[in-house]
Amino acid sequence: MSDIDTTPLSAALPSLIFESCLYGIALILFISTVYFIATRRTLASRRQTVKHHFISPVFVGATVLFLAATAHWVVEIYTVFYFLSHFKGAVPEQAFYASPTYGADIVEATLIFIAILVGDSLMIYRLWIVWARNLRVLIFPIFSLSGVIVMVIGLFCVLSRSTANFPFLGGTESKPWVATGFLLSLFTSFYCTSFIAFRILKFNVRSTGNSGLTFFLAILVESAALQTFWLIFASATNLAGSSGEFQLLTLGAFPVVLCISNLLIHARVGLGWSSESAGVQPAKREYQGAV
Template sequence: MSDINITSLAAGLPSLILESCLYGIALILFSSTIYFRATRRTLASCRQTVKHHFISPVFIGATVLFLAATAHWIVDIYLTFLLFSKFNGPISKQALYASPTHGADIVEAASVFVAILVGDSLMIHRLWVVWGRNLRVLMFPICGLSGVLVMLIGVSYLFSQSKANSTFLDNAELKPWVATGFVLSLLTSVYCTGFIAYRILKFNVRSTTNSGLTFFLAILVESVALQTFWLIFTSTTNLASSSVEFLTLDTFPVILCISNLLIHARVGLGWSSEPTGLHAAKREYQGAV
């Protein structure tokens, strides 16, 4: 299309509203995580201080996810106000690329890629802890994560060599790289979610006080199922070039942030229901998060 009608820009309003609601949830979860870390007692099995709780790699990763979601949300608000205040009719592509939205699109895409990379890394770490530091189960997800990293490098290089009047989503050269990255991340997420859920189900011994709903929610949180589900949704819309793609991509960073912060909130609230066979892994993961 040579022109972009203002009505198509209005289609981004639902995604901004949904992203804002989800960001509010992420903000509450992140604030709760900080409170839990500042007030939680030191674990008896490993002498930890409050400083250790805030410099652990898992918490740093969750913080990076929250910052990526924040940056994406701010850019979305900026783009919405800018486009509706600056353009009053059909928008030519040349005018759009020459506008300040071009740089904002780069920041928006970068926040999505950072969220994918950090989200996959935290999921692999979770798999490593639940499986008792068994390196054999990490071979496939590490290969997938390496592929995603190569994709990011390739996209960055190709974009640096491309003309100034192209964006990530509009550049035909980048689409195979982006699609490959989504597929690799999807395979990694499905693998990790399946193995984590299997490990918990295999060794779980439910007490009479735990309801079926509580156990089901515990499995969903521990296996980061929300992240995997939304990645499947996003990958499908991206590969199909669906009009729903703007909705899934805009909410992707904040969904990954919520999915990982739910684990921190679960540990902080103390309603974790791991079985006896996983008590050691639970204590170790609580120390990590």
């Protein structure tokens, strides 16, 4: 990770630019979601009010992801501007640890952990709703989520004793914890995505009202396939020892990508793409009411 140690700005600047573009998308989706929830009529029951939708677990979780993405973006801006104003070229080790950016890296890692835990929890919740609250399908993802929580605790213990720059990315002590967390979270995402997509496909197999493209997009959005794809991408780049710029780019965008993935579900329901009329009856109707 010498490239990160010597040229921190070259690693952080591309990540900030990419994350800023994604954050603009997330901001538009979040504002649209609030508008849809505040103005739409209830989809599941007349007893459900606007307040019910605002306090639903899916919206609360999406809001937490949006706040985590916002905080991560602000910290990233602070880090880049600090490097621009204080350092040129290589950063001496003592100056790096004395600068506020070292603490900012720990904050960024914390926000990434929060995003992963909330994102996995929302996927498990969606799986539970789509499968008509069948607890048996939750056994494996709950165990994997518990493993991720243990990983986060263990990794924080390692980070607190680490003396390496950007220990979350390249420290030899942290790499086994990071690899384990990625694998467990990847299992949760792949498991939930597959089962949600299967459930949607099963209830829409006799449908003739949706076009093939609309149906395909519905499966991608509601199964949170974007979250699973980015997790695979980030896992491959970080565990394969890619360049520091590439690792920071994939990890830095993690909170905002998870936020977009979850907000797309609200946007889909709000725009009227709901597959309720296509035959996903009772599980999908119940799920849309929970959004």
